[in-house]
Amino acid sequence: MQILNGKETAEIIRKELAIQVKERKDAGRKIPHLAAILVGNDGGSVTYVNNKLKSCEEIGFESTLIRYDDSITEETLLKKIQSLNEDKSIDGFIVQLPLPAHIDEMKVTLTIDPKKDVDGFHPINVGNMMLNLPGFVPATPAGIVELMRRYNIETSGKNCVVVGRSNIVGTPLSLLLGKNTDPGNCTVTLAHSKSENIKEICLNADILVAAVGIPGFITADMVKEGAVVIDVGTTRIEDPSRERGWRLAGDVDFKEVAPKTSAITPVPGGVGPMTIASLMINTLKAMELKGK
């Protein structure tokens, strides 16, 4: 059984990007600039945005953090997005999700200029991904595919089951893995909360991706011997034995499932760091697509 080490792979990607940034700098060209909007104080969101900014610093990107209290109005947020759309110094930006309930996430996504939408959430980028046109692929699915590529995971002709149909992970990943690409060419099943016989569906998977946000959802009896298992879950659950009072839990019962697999991602240190590495790749691409 092989551990697909996202932490280590993300570090390699950051080093590769740092070399490209240095070459640009040395040639007197502009370096990429990412802005991140963070609303409120959700512990996970604060950590993820901090890690995104830390990655920028390590690679040599410029970065800007824009923070708002969770009482911010939708109008103020949309105005800020419009000003970032027009700000020539910013190559790409993200609005960290989830947003407070009084803000319409779809309205926010639709306000972002697709050329600066490095999260790849705007319908124009979703359509471009579907049609293999230049644009941005959401960071988590892109990170999973990149991890598979770097570990030479055989995907062609394999049965892949993606559990969870979110707009930012499950649905785009099922599309990517079904494409005529390498990695890709999978026979994809997109399973979800209404799927009947979920255990039988998962048992048919050569590649099983869990993206439901339910700790330990995938148990050993749902996994075929020798399968590749990708765990997208990062739920914080209370754990008084830890100094910080919580621990991260994946969607896969790692201890029971790992021995049955040929390869598996850990939590933490699997898909999460690859998500951030892919955002960095998209940020460089945002600048390149503009021809800067």
Ligand SMILES: Nc1nc2c(c(=O)[nH]1)N[C@@H](CN(C=O)c1ccc(C(=O)N[C@@H](CCC(=O)O)C(=O)O)cc1)CN2
């Ligand atoms: N605007 C966006 N919002 C959200 C996205 C996104 O891609 N864009 N995805 C998720 C959160 N996410 C990125 O923002 C994300 C989640 C987890 C990790 C990560 O590195 N996890 C670490 C553990 C970190 C910890 O200690 O909690 C790991 O798995 O090793 C990175 C990014 C929802 N929102």
Ligand SMILES: [Mg+2]
């Ligand atoms: Mg994600």
